[in-house]
Amino acid sequence: MKIAALILAAGRGQRFEEDLPKQYYILEGRPILRHSLALFSAHPAVTTIQTVIHPDDRTLYNESARGFDLSSPVFGGETRQDSVRMGLESLARENPDLVLIHDGARPFVDFGVIDRVLTGLESTPAVIPAISIRDTIKRSDGNGQVVETVDRSNLYASQTPQGFEFSRIFEAHHQARGENLTDDAAVARKAGLSVRIVKGDSANVKITSKADLLYKKSRGGGDIRTGSGFDVHGFKEGDQISLCGVDIPCDSALRGHSDADVALHAVTDALLGAIGAGDIGAHFPADEIEWKDRESEYFVRHTCTLVQAMGGEITNVDLSLICEKPKINAYRSHMSARLAEILDLPVSRVNIKATTTEGLGFTGRREGIAATATATVRMG
Numbered sequence: 001m002k003i004a005a006l007i008l009a010a011g012r013g014q015r016f017e018e019d020l021p022k023q024y025y026i027l028e029g030r031p032i033l034r035h036s037l038a039l040f041s042a043h044p045a046v047t048t049i050q051t052v053i054h055p056d057d058r059t060l061y062n063e064s065a066r067g068f069d070l071s072s073p074v075f076g077g078e079t080r081q082d083s084v085r086m087g088l089e090s091l092a093r094e095n096p097d098l099v100l101i102h103d104g105a106r107p108f109v110d111f112g113v114i115d116r117v118l119t120g121l122e123s124t125p126a127v128i129p130a131i132s133i134r135d136t137i138k139r140s141d142g143n144g145q146v147v148e149t150v151d152r153s154n155l156y157a158s159q160t161p162q163g164f165e166f167s168r169i170f171e172a173h174h175q176a177r178g179e180n181l182t183d184d185a186a187v188a189r190k191a192g193l194s195v196r197i198v199k200g201d202s203a204n205v206k207i208t209s210k211a212d213l214l215y216k217k218s219r220g221g222g223d224i225r226t227g228s229g230f231d232v233h234g235f236k237e238g239d240q241i242s243l244c245g246v247d248i249p250c251d252s253a254l255r256g257h258s259d260a261d262v263a264l265h266a267v268t269d270a271l272l273g274a275i276g277a278g279d280i281g282a283h284f285p286a287d288e289i290e291w292k293d294r295e296s297e298y299f300v301r302h303t304c305t306l307v308q309a310m311g312g313e314i315t316n317v318d319l320s321l322i323c324e325k326p327k328i329n330a331y332r333s334h335m336s337a338r339l340a341e342i343l344d345l346p347v348s349r350v351n352i353k354a355t356t357t358e359g360l361g362f363t364g365r366r367e368g369i370a371a372t373a374t375a376t377v378r379m380g
């Protein structure tokens with residue numbers, strides 16, 4: 001299933017009243033747009049990310065997108081609706097099954113919202129996240145006089161990402177060309193699509209004016225995350241295995257796709273766990289040719305980029321190898337140095353332990369190696 005994320009960043013942010021467009025304003029150390037790019041990049045179901053930008057912002061955009069694997073941006077138009085249509089046109093080449101259309105000015109979106117939209121799309125062609133209205137709503141006569149209190153029981157404030165079957169929303173946007181509808185659900189409704197509401201998130205605000213930055217999620221220095229990882233590979237005939245990227249002579253080799261580096265696989269899972277980004281199988285599917293014979297080191301490095309992109313800093317990694325053979329001790333310092341290099345951490349923040357299982361179980365029978373890892377990440 002091909003799922004594209006279309007991220008809108010071509011607006012001028014007039015209501016924000018700053019010299020630079022609001023999506024490039026720095027929030028928690030990173031441009032507002034980068035928050036969404038990081039989250040969608042880290043989501044295992046998203047296969048393509050297409051951004052829509054303003055031609056004047058190329059340099060700002062390049063800075064915000066540094067390090068991510070994104071399609072080249074396309075330029076947007078006068079209105080948000082024009083920008084979405086232009087983005088959908090560029091996606092038409094690869095014709096995704098689903099598209100998630102997201103305001104680059106909503107930096108606090110999380111996996112919960114994205115997952116609820118994707119789940120909704122399993123049974124309906126258009127889904128929006130929305131929250132119920134808490135304030136009492138008044139209608140005025142246009143001159144400051146209240147004429148009516150509006151029943152709010154069925155009113156919702158819509159958010160993004162709004163999710164659609166790609167071909168349906170593509171068609172709907174072509175039909176609605178020239179209007180100025182402020183969200184894609186309105187475009188979908190005009191084309192007669194039924195649109196389902198799923199639970200949004202009150203933190204998922206769109207930054208419109210400076211005051212909206214006060215909503216910023218509090219995730220100061222105390223936001224420490226921990227992840228754990230576990231992996232096993234069985235022995236096969238051979239004379240060498242790779243652990244933490246170090247080749248170790250052994251009277252067996254390890255079975256498995258890529259270099260079967262059980263240690264680096266456990267570390268990758270621990271890091272993904274710490275940032276809430278699923279597991280190694282979702283990010284690097286074994287049946288996809290792209291990952292087929294990649295060295296495991298690549299998985300760790302790519303995951304480190306995700307951690308950084310999400311504003312995280314790895315504070316330490318602890319790894320345990322469980323096996324009767326090979327004897328790890330002689331290679332331990334070499335492996336620590338290599339792992340620290342791959343993680344770009346000082347060696348003092350990496351620890352490698354080894355144990356046998358006293359002859360018990362599959363490791364005791366010398367059938368393979370197990371590895372467990374813990375990673376700690378401080379979110380900035």
Ligand code: CTP
Pocket residue numbers: 008009010011012013014015016023052076077078079080081083084102103104105106206207208
């Ligand atoms: N957007 C866009 N192209 C436009 C207008 C808006 O891609 N021509 C994007 C914005 O960059 C933003 C999202 O659509 O991520 C929501 O729009 P809005 O909050 O209105 O942003 P701006 O149009 O930039 O702000 P303003 O209306 O205050 O000028």
Ligand code: MG
Pocket residue numbers: 011080
């Ligand atoms: Mg606008």
